[in-house]
Amino acid sequence: MPVRPARTGIVHTKHKNGGIHMDKKSTIFTATHGVMTSEVGVISGELELVTSCDDDGVLTLAITYVGAEEWYSLPGEEYRLHDVRDHEVVHGMLAAVLERP
Amino acid sequence: MPSALAFPPGTPSKSTAQSQLNSLTVKSESSMTGYSRDKFPHWIGQGSGCDTRQLVLQRDADYYSGSCPVTSGKWYSYYDGVTFYDPSDLDIDHVVPLAEAWRSGASSWTTEKREDIANDLSGPQLIAVSASSNRSKGDQDPSTWQPPRSGADCGYSKWWISTKYKWGLSLQSSEKTALQGMLNSCVY
Numbered sequence: 162m163p164v165r166p167a168r169t170g171i172v173h174t175k176h177k178n179g180g181i182h183m184d185k186k187s188t189i190f191t192a193t194h195g196v197m198t199s200e201v202g203v204i205s206g207e208l209e210l211v212t213s214c215d216d217d218g219v220l221t222l223a224i225t226y227v228g229a230e231e232w233y234s235l236p237g238e239e240y241r242l243h244d245v246r247d248h249e250v251v252h253g254m255l256a257a258v259l260e261r262p
Numbered sequence: 263m264p265s266a267l268a269f270p271p272g273t274p275s276k277s278t279a280q281s282q283l284n285s286l287t288v289k290s291e292s293s294m295t296g297y298s299r300d301k302f303p304h305w306i307g308q309g310s311g312c313d314t315r316q317l318v319l320q321r322d323a324d325y326y327s328g329s330c331p332v333t334s335g336k337w338y339s340y341y342d343g344v345t346f347y348d349p350s351d352l353d354i355d356h357v358v359p360l361a362e363a364w365r366s367g368a369s370s371w372t373t374e375k376r377e378d379i380a381n382d383l384s385g386p387q388l389i390a391v392s393a394s395s396n397r398s399k400g401d402q403d404p405s406t407w408q409p410p411r412s413g414a415d416c417g418y419s420k421w422w423i424s425t426k427y428k429w430g431l432s433l434q435s436s437e438k439t440a441l442q443g444m445l446n447s448c449v450y
């Protein structure tokens with residue numbers, strides 16, 4: 162199977178939401194052997210990872226099947242960056258690690 | 263005390279499973295666009311205050327106490343060969359996962375038909391197994407996930423094939439190859 166690089170940054174928006182800035186990044190990638198989620202166990206196939214980072218560095222991780230109507234969480238909680246500029250590298254690292262073509 | 267069934271209902275013989283496998287349509291999977299678990303309502307009420315989950319827990323127990331809900335009992339988790347006594351350690355697995363059903367044909371079904379496969383007590387689509395094995399399996403088909411207990415391959419492949427056959431779902435060629443290998447391990 163040819164290795165197709167993950168598509169990163171499909172969504173990269175900064176918007177005001179009740180005064181809180183949320184930096185949102187999205188990557189679509191393939192995980193043939195799946196990714197573990199909190200709600201439904203392993204999900205596999207074409208997946209979309211979205212990470213959101215607020216001004217305080219609190220990071221929220223969400224994943225779905227491309228085009229599906231529900232989102233799942235990745236294991237763990239209370240991830241917080243000490244510098245919001247690291248959001249991009251954390252997002253990219255996570256997408257690269259989760260991809261399993 | 264209710265007695266345990268050796269296998270879920272509708273487990274086919276090796277030769278029947280083989281002819282069912284031969285007749286399934288081989289097709290690449292369709293997209294997950296529009297998918298959510300809400301489109302496969304489960305666990306539905308089955309009367310007398312029991313839902314589908316409780317009935318499968320009762321059916322698959324060696325013995326149990328309590329009715330609905332079941333409060334304790336003894337279960338052998340077929341996938342990993344581990345025995346449990348607390349029902350909260352068990353999940354009811356959809357042998358053909360709901361996401362897998364969606365991408366092999368169920369995306370075009372009515373919600374009513376999806377509810378039927380998600381609560382199918384008449385075939386081998388539901389089985390009580392350890393929550394950990396159910397989570398590890400997730401939405402995967404037999405080309406990427408097989409039960410960790412190798413002796414479970416035969417039964418598992420029969421249930422998978424029979425469910426896809428009953429519900430008219432397609433399969434991928436990698437999935438068919440894996441199922442054939444697993445079915446070959448059956449003695450009968």
